[in-house]
Amino acid sequence: MSFHPLMDYGAGLHHSARPLPEEGSAFAYTPANLAKLEEICARYPGEHRKSAIIAALYLAQGQQGYITLSAMRAVAAAIRCTTAEVEDIVYFYTMFYTKPMGKHIIMVCRTLSCALAGAERVTEALSRELGLKPGETDANREFSLLEVECLGACDRAPVVGVNDDWHECQQPEAVKTLIEGLRAAGAQSLTGCHLKVAGE
Ligand code: FES
Incomplete structure (x- = not known):
């Protein structure tokens, strides 16, 4: 129960409640975004490359406006983690979008x-x-x-x-x-x- 009776705090964050992400068209980082991502990944020890997950997602979202399943797979491959880990981050933070948004x-x-x-x-x-x-x-x-x-x-x-x-x-x-x-x-x-x- 939340402190506000009309607000659905937490709704949609539970695995069982969230929809399957849209597959979307094949996603690949642009060369410029890939270079940016490599520069960010280089700030972390190699075994902690996935620490760049938020930055990797922001770059993907900036490139196509929202995050599709195809983009999640590309992010996971780029920072060497599982697609499920990427999906968890996408659904946890409200600033990542899984559908087209306004300008x-x-x-x-x-x-x-x-x-x-x-x-x-x-x-x-x-x-x-x-x-x-x-x-x-x-x-x-x-x-x-x-x-x-x-x-x-x-x-x-x-x-x-x-x-x-x-x-x-x-x-x-x-x-x-x-x-x-x-x-x-x-x-x-x-x-x-x-x-x-x-x-x-
Ligand atoms: S409660 Fe609104 S900015 Fe923190």
Whole structure:
């Protein structure tokens, strides 16, 4: 039982509940991605090559947008582990996708700090603005809306991630501006990332 009666914490993570991944077309890393992966693998002792599993998956996902069974096999071969180990990682982390997603992936943190600070209201506002329920992608593959677990900025709740960027202290009233900015200027419109501000 979760602390929130309406949220299905953990659903889909159990082996018996998760769907079989889509086979997809044959996957092979591009030469550039293969070179990047080899550079990352070289940071680990040879016997721990599979420590690069997250990076290997990110490269595969960046290349084709989501992870198919074919891509899982290629990742497993590249870092020398089993496909089952790769599949476990894919299904454990919500930032890996097993189906095509929108260009802009909007992720509302629903974990405790954000839930207490009104994350559900933010999700509702995003749902209205995008015409999507959490878990859905629009027909043009422009936007996907997701509820995710802690994004690591709990003191700045509620937090909304947009691809690799994130927006802190997000309020329902600000959602329209966020989405309009993405529609008009894409990622160029993202200015709320704490890391970017801190790095200036
Ligand atoms: S609880 Fe939302 S960022 Fe940690």
